[in-house]
Amino acid sequence: MTETPETAIKKICRSNKNDRSRMMDIVRAVQEQFGCVSSEAMDLIAGELSITRVEVEGVISFYAFLSSKPKGKVVIRLCNDIIGEMKGSKRVGDAFRQALGVDFGETTDDGITLEYTPCIGMCDQAPAALVNDVVFTYLSSDSAWRIVRALREDMDPQKLVHSFGDGNNEDGLVCSMVHNDIRQAGEVVLSEMPCGAGLDRALAMSPKEVIRDLNTARLRGRGGAGFPTGLKWNFTRQADGEQKYVMCNADEGEPGTFKDRVLLTEKANMVFEGMAIGGYAIGADTGVLYLRGEYAYLRSFLESILAERRSKGLLGTNVCGKEGFNFDIRIQMGAGAYICGEETALISSCEGMRGDPKNRPPFPAVKGYMGCPTTVNNVETFCCVARILEKSPGWFAQFGSRNSPGTKLLSISGDCAKPGVYEVEFGVKLIDILMLCGAEDTASVQVGGPSGQLVGKDDFQRTICYDDLATGGSLMIFNSKRSPLKIASKFMEFFIEESCGYCTPCRVGNVLLKQRLDAIIAGKGQVGDLEYLERLGTSIKTASRCGLGQTSANPVLSTLKNMRPAYEELLSEPENGQLRRFDIRAALGQAESITGRQSVHYKE
């Protein structure tokens, strides 16, 4: 007996207990089964969940991996970030286009959809693409043709994976061609840790003592913002509320970063151990790991590690025999939205809503997931927690610099011989990192991803630490052939694409900023444009509602600060009193097409 779509969708809703907060799981499941969440499906879901249809539509239309229009059985998402472009993603894109006979955004008659997607966390092995959930790396035009040919014989992309990457990428539940590319393992995060050792020691202490250890180690968040972890946990611990939550932000989406991918592949036990320690410290019984949609290929593997930890008594009731300490973790999948890496947007998404950031205050530590006190920490931060508890704060603080103890994982990509993950001690000089990764002829380095800053040669003596070049770990290296302005423009394109659109400055301002920047790049810049960019950028930075908006003008503001001559050489005085960027032909174009004749005064 075949199931009608209606029955199937209702079944999906009911298997999620018709719980509105499980909207992401529901719509992902519907999308997987039917290739889209159609108008009828939205009505059905709204009915089952007792919410309005427009709320469901609001969610579907927010996430890049969800669609209300039918897509092919196979969706090819080619990463078009800047590193991918430098490594030839345009050629790969052309090959896909030719092989499929459709353009980007279109679907072939036999059901293959071709799309672009921003950074998928594979910059070290670019160009890369997702084919459904399967990652394809080191693409070339040849391999694009091969993939399409093979898909036409068998629409299961997993069958095209013939060789596996290193480490757990070979695991039967991962089966991925992704490489870890661990180029330098340090003592803290990328070294061996006996499973359960950190948790055991933590449970022998009081929750307060656990937090004290983090304070002594002076651990700060590894996601980029650098907030002291112990302080955050203490706020959450002290906040009123029976129910509290620990969340792990595995929505690594900053272009150029991929270190969490490696940690989730190789150090999942350490991550989960850190989360359990967090649960004990703040008094939470539930942890949620928010996994970015792009890393769906790691999901079953991570679930298996969770199951293993449950069977060992490292999760569940009376964890490690500690009477009264119950803690378990679930994985929440994202669906393609960079903004969900912002902690309050991540919470919104886990609640089954659009990934809009929330107003602050109240802060998540007081009122987070489902209105309960919540701590949200980065994947790497949880690893550090596990090691600090296993060893000691003193052991941890012997690494790194005085104000920035410990190590940092760097995701290095771009113009260098050895892209990959490097665990370095804080305080390392940029110039030494460039030597380490075999970068030659380096003109600039984007530190901290698009929301960070582009630093030029004069600043290569600066150090990676919280007081100088603070970073979540993304380092993109550019040689002297790359134009800083084009890099900035590419990053602005990313922010425009990924803005949630909630607040005015980020939604509108970034579009305006990119327009003027592109005019300058096109040789239409004129005196006064730099002041315009600075003023607009400052307004966006000052008035935006969340961290994304507040840093979204950085590609322009940091290049204006660090690479000003690159702008100045493109500026000139207006000619004939006309704005240089004013294109009379383009301006007349629409009127001409309506009237069906050319302007009398401005003929071709």
Place this chain on the structure above:
Amino acid sequence: MSETINFTIDGVEVTGQAGQSIMQAADDAGIYIPRLCAMEGLSVFGACRVCTVLVNGRPQAACTQPIIEGMTVENDTDEIMAIRRDIIDMLFVEGNHFCMFCEKSGNCELQALAYRFGILAPGFPLQFPDRDVDASHADIFIDRNRCILCGRCVRASQELDGKGVFGFVGRGADKKVAVNAEACLAQTSADVIDKAVEACPVGALLVKRTAYRVPIGQRKYDRRPIGSNIEQTATPE
């Protein structure tokens, strides 16, 4: 008895009640902080950012930031005014706002703010987006050309009308107000007496056949600038 809280706005001592936002306390004290998405009776939203102030030197939205004892708020400074002006300009160029043809002229909060800020022409290039109009409903129409995404209709419909006729779809520059139906407003439970309709600060949501009942020149902001009702509460003549 609620606890009182003392703080300053531009150096002026202000006393508010615990739990109030900066905007609420300022309103009570007769200090006007410009706003678009904030509206009395609706939950706070913090989207337009026109009410941006500096709190102890850090930017915050006055509508969402609770007052704290001893805080220093900067409101009417050149720096803040320049940013607010940029935001108002952004809202003008983002949509298609032709005040001279708009039925809302004189009652429009965006237009009134522009006058208050002395904006004669937008400081950014007009974007001329393609936006649609939904005139399917018998009594109400939506003109998305004029929508500023303040979410007042969305919240009013949910919170005051108990309906949920409106919602946001899309993201970034593609974000827009949609209706709770497959195609158009006529398919929803929207009604001409809904609070959501009158909540619209601009001419994006209007009642049909009422456009010129009050002649232009005699409308709300034709008589007194926006904010003057607040500024007059504290200093009665």
